């Protein structure tokens with residue numbers, strides 16, 4: 001694995017796109033009468049089918065993570081987002097049996113246009129941020145998503161074992177760092 005170091009911290013770098021999937025997650029937020037809500041999707045197919053997650057998916061072609069998050073959110077739930085309105089909130093590396101499986105860029109935003117609607121891939125639903133259905137999500141989500149929804153930034157590594165597919169593997173451990181300044185390390189793209 002390659003590491004990028006600044007003065008004190010060490011971050012994994014997504015430098016193996018041929019073998020590792022690069023993906024995104026996007027968490028639209030809104031205030032409804034003083035209650036903070038987040039838009040999640042119930043995944044209707046593919047990895048994590050039947051579980052809740054943020055809209056998102058794999059990078060295509062030469063697109064940046066920001067462009068991917070905008071495209072996936074549009075395709076999955078029909079919301080339009082200006083890429084500049086996405087705030088980088090996290091970088092997550094998912095490892096399977098010791099190998100790097102997926103590197104995921106996490107964004108949040110309060111600026112979007114349109115009303116969410118279901119698609120073939122996803123059924124959208126707003127949840128109060130203190131009532132997120134962690135029992136119906138990836139097991140790692142409860143470790144990092146609360147911080148993202150509270151406006152913090154995170155970098156994490158999450159380890160799974162037991163062979164493919166990833167969503168049938170067993171969650172085995174993690175490392176998590178908070179309060180990462182993505183602008184300062186040039187990783188807010």
Ligand SMILES: Nc1ncnc2c1[nH]c(=O)n2[C@H]1C[C@H](O)[C@@H](COP(=O)(O)OP(=O)(O)OP(=O)(O)O)O1
Pocket residue numbers: 023024025046047048053055056057058059094102104138139140141158166
């Ligand atoms: N462990 C864990 N926790 C939380 N979120 C995720 C994981 N592993 C993951 O892969 N993910 C996220 C990362 C991505 O946003 C999705 C998986 O993307 P996927 O649906 O396979 O990508 P798409 O491009 O939408 O798929 P297709 O359209 O190609 O079918 O889960």
